[in-house]
Amino acid sequence: MAMAERQTRFLADLIAIRSYTGQERAAVERTLAELGAIGCDEVWMDSAGNALGRIGHGRRVILYDAHLDTNEVADESEWPHPPLQPTVENGAMWGLGASDCKGGVAAIVYGAAIIKVLKLTGDFTLLVMGATLEEDAEGFALRSLVERDGVRPDVVLLAEATDLTLRRGQRGRCEVRVRTTGQAAHASQPHLGESALLKMLPVISALDAMNATLPEHPIFGKGTQVVSLIEGPHTPNSVPAWCEVALDRRMVPGETLDSVLSGIRAVVEPLGAKSYVPDQPVLTHTGLRLDGPSYYPGWLLDEAHPLITAGRATCEALWDKPPAVDVWRFSTDGTYSAGVAGIPTLGFGPEEEQYVHTAQDQVNLEKLPRAAAFYALFPCVVGEYL
Ligand SMILES: [Zn+2]
Secondary structure: OOHHHHHHHHHHHHHHOOOEOOOOHHHHHHHHHHHHHOOOOEEEEOOOOOEEEEEOOOOEEEEEEEEOOEOOOOOHHHOOOOOOOOEEEOOEEEOOOHHHHHHHHHHHHHHHHHHHHHOOOOOEEEEEEEEOOHHHHOOHHHHHHHHHOOOOOOEEEEOOOOOOOEEEEEOEEEEEEEEEEOEOEEOOOHHHOEOHHHHHHHHHHHHHHHHHHOOEEOOOEEOEEEEEEEEOOOOOOEEOOEEEEEEEEEEOOOOOHHHHHHHHHHHHHHHOOEEEOOEEOOEOOOOOEOOEEOEEOOEEOOOOOHHHHHHHHHHHHHHOOOOOEEEEOOOOOHHHHOOOOOOOEEEEOOOOHHHOOOOOOEEEOOHHHHHHHHHHHHHHHHHHHO
């Protein structure tokens, strides 16, 4: 069977496997089987349950990262095809996760397949990773690979949606919880209590007004924040004794956990509210707990960085024209690799951002082998520049 057909079949198999965050085992096993079938020198599952394949044992360690978990379907009736039923239409493969990020997984695995067939060796070790946990806790599975399992790449390439162009950074994000407390009383005698909900009203307005004052960045524009969730006691016949809101904050490079929290505290504490960054609960499909702060720093690789030059050169060698170089609006595993660990990280993938997390989820089947060609050539090209 031709390689592009095998790639398409592998993608269809991945789409048909439900793999919500923390439930990726079957998709990981399918990926390990494919990594073995294309001839990886070593195939294994790490402690966080990522699927890994290795080619070569050269000096420079290059990691290709595409995640296997998908976001959850909100309303299946909105989907033109059932989300878990891979369907080819108008030259695209439709299905849940096609554009985020199973198309990327199929592309990096088949990039490795081309390397094996053509024996494109060099002084590199290529690691191909079908990653877990990205949708709920981006970077956590990659952190585990680096810090728990001791695999430290020199370069990370993320196969998230870029439509065959390059990405060199992303905004960061964090969740902040803001809480007011009052005094419970029976709702028939509200004057005996103090409503935490009413105390929260000016806090919500003040948090929204902060948008005018958030730091601005020449590439990413302004940071933003939005009150995205409100909670209280589930008793409709009491004066609420507590109220808590979740704040989704998008950060520009340079902001830190401390700078974000101290800015928010300066606004909400005079109004009697407390704030904290909650832990994101994370349980891997291998049973490992990786809970950690819900804080994901942004990052930006210098435009003149040799990794970007290598990405450009790879595109030009394949397609005779330089690719656009942009940044992502959304967050990726790069929050750990570049944002925390300082590993040069580049984005390149076949998927298109407009389909990510939508009922139109799809990936163009002509772009998959083109992306694979990029991944096959890149390790050799990068050696010329780094
Ligand atoms: Zn993704």
